[in-house]
Amino acid sequence: MRFMWIILVISFNAFSGTEAFLSPSQQKLFIEEGMKSEKDVFYVKFTGVKSAWNEKVFKVKKTARSSELAIFSFDYKLELSSGIQERTYQLVTEEGKALVNGSMVKRVKLWNPEFGRDGIEFIFDTDLTKSSQDLKLEEAGKKKPFVPEII
Numbered sequence: 001m002r003f004m005w006i007i008l009v010i011s012f013n014a015f016s017g018t019e020a021f022l023s024p025s026q027q028k029l030f031i032e033e034g035m036k037s038e039k040d041v042f043y044v045k046f047t048g049v050k051s052a053w054n055e056k057v058f059k060v061k062k063t064a065r066s067s068e069l070a071i072f073s074f075d076y077k078l079e080l081s082s083g084i085q086e087r088t089y090q091l092v093t094e095e096g097k098a099l100v101n102g103s104m105v106k107r108v109k110l111w112n113p114e115f116g117r118d119g120i121e122f123i124f125d126t127d128l129t130k131s132s133q134d135l136k137l138e139e140a141g142k143k144k145p146f147v148p149e150i151i
Contacts, residue, residue, distance in 0.1 A: 020129040021122035029122045032137040043137035051114045056146035057137050069094040076150050098123055
């Protein structure tokens with residue numbers, strides 16, 4: 001019994017680093033918790049989205065939106081004629097759960113300039129999550145962080 005408990009704990013932790021999501025049109029979104037970073041730091045990458053931000057790694061902070069939902073955002077500086085102002089861009093928002101194949105799974109929305117009005121909805125995908133554990137977004141985000149230009 002003890003052996004099964006150890007296997008269960010190890011297998012659970014093996015898939016806790018990166019969460020992967022799919023959109024209905026097979027776009028992919030990855031969210032990885034920063035293990036070597038400060039608290040509430042995550043790394044986000046999305047692929048298959050027509051955007052200048054596609055395939056880039058974002059270093060974001062996670063903040064509570066409600067008791068069950070969170071927002072993944074980054075800070076940026078906006079240069080105006082009145083001076084430089086600090087702003088926050090909400091890149092990903094948790095949107096609750098959706099029923100998929102008889103199971104309730106996490107649902108998120110991606111907000112980028114090209115889809116800023118409606119966002120793109122993604123649903124958690126177990127198989128993609130299992131195959132995405134070696135992405136190492138944190139390493140990529142520290143080596144070459146992407147700083148988007150926001151107008």
